[in-house]
Amino acid sequence: RKEVEQDPGPFNVPEGATVAFNCTYSNSASQSFFWYRQDCRKEPKLLMSVYSSGNEDGRFTAQLNRASQYISLLIRDSKLSDSATYLCVVTRPGSARQLTFGSGTQLTVLP
Amino acid sequence: EAGVTQSPTHLIKTRGQQATLRCSPISGHTSVYWYQQALGLGLQFLLWYDEGEERNRGNFPPRFSGRQFPNYSSELNVNALELEDSALYLCASSLVAQYHNEQFFGPGTRLTVL
Numbered sequence: 216r217k218e219v220e221q222d223p224g225p226f227n228v229p230e231g232a233t234v235a236f237n238c239t240y241s242n243s244a245s246q247s248f249f250w251y252r253q254d255c256r257k258e259p260k261l262l263m264s265v266y267s268s269g270n271e272d273g274r275f276t277a278q279l280n281r282a283s284q285y286i287s288l289l290i291r292d293s294k295l296s297d298s299a300t301y302l303c304v305v306t307r308p309g310s311a312r313q314l315t316f317g318s319g320t321q322l323t324v325l326p
Numbered sequence: 327e328a329g330v331t332q333s334p335t336h337l338i339k340t341r342g343q344q345a346t347l348r349c350s351p352i353s354g355h356t357s358v359y360w361y362q363q364a365l366g367l368g369l370q371f372l373l374w375y376d377e378g379e380e381r382n383r384g385n386f387p388p389r390f391s392g393r394q395f396p397n398y399s400s401e402l403n404v405n406a407l408e409l410e411d412s413a414l415y416l417c418a419s420s421l422v423a424q425y426h427n428e429q430f431f432g433p434g435t436r437l438t439v440l
Contacts, residue, residue, distance in 0.1 A: 258431040
């Protein structure tokens with residue numbers, strides 16, 4: 216089983232749609248959680264950290280369920296510029312500095 | 327504030343040669359991380375340096391090595407290059423003191439081994 220698993224995608228949605236991505240992680244001792252976005256052939260950019268209480272940043276909402284080892288990202292009112300690959304990332308237990316990346320979910324927002 | 331910088335942008339080598347990739351972290355960041363992203367694959371952790379010391383390494387052979395300089399910049403060396411080393415090599419930096427260890431990435435060096 217992979218350490219971090221994501222919806223395989225791709226997701227193709229119209230502008231203005233709401234889209235949700237899910238991610239599960241295998242090790243219950245993981246401590247920190249993030250969503251990054253990566254545009255084609257570019258570096259990953261930190262979208263948001265995910266906190267136990269859930270957090271929101273504009274159109275983006277992240278949720279963490281430690282009991283189910285599940286992380287989600289909700290994007291409301293999708294924009295064309297949201298088209299990217301979204302990476303679910305967790306820190307490896309015992310090595311808080313080492314990030315483990317999911318394989319990513321590709322999102323295309325259509326006009 | 328300047329972000330993480332990497333050089334060169336592209337590097338072309340032949341099998342058996344050595345490659346050296348460079349990274350400068352965000353000012354004030356002392357931790358530097360190296361990742362490999364091969365075509366169609368996810369990011370794989372390579373190495374973590376902090377305060378000039380190697381703190382952790384991923385599941386890569388010893389021919390992948392590096393160092394961190396007193397100014398916190400870092401170098402990744404790949405010896406005896408193999409075709410499968412062709413990939414995007416990404417460097418990231420973070421503040422050690424920050425609990426959540428948010429890492430910020432540079433634009434990467436695309437290494438092609440012929």
